[in-house]
Amino acid sequence: VETGKCKIYEHRPLGxxxxPLIxxxxxxxxxxxxxxxxxxEVKCTITQVQCELVKKxxxxxLRKELVKVR
Incomplete structure (x- = not known):
């Protein structure tokens, strides 16, 4: 990580x-x-759309983890 970014930064997962929304x-x-x-800084800019995406x-x-357990 020479640039300070993740190796898959351009293709990183939605999460x-x-x-830093969790x-x-x-x-x-x-x-x-x-x-x-x-x-x-982030607290001032959170949108409803972002909140819904985090929930999704x-x-x-969680669904994938439940499938693994079964």
Whole structure:
């Protein structure tokens, strides 16, 4: 990672593109990861569309995990 970017940066998954937005499954809400250095800037620009996308990504991941368990 010579450029400071992920090797697949241009083709990264949707979950990575939406970071630092994360889904808190315990409280069923979308949050800004408090460990992100830019979290304060991001909090001001979150849109409803972004929140819905984060929820979809989380739902898809959870469904895939459930299938693995079965």
């Amino acid at each position: 990575c593109r939406l970071y 889904y808190d499954a315990d409280n069923e809400e979308v949050l800004v990861d408090k460990y992100c250095p830019k979290s304060e 990504v989380a739902d898809n991941v």
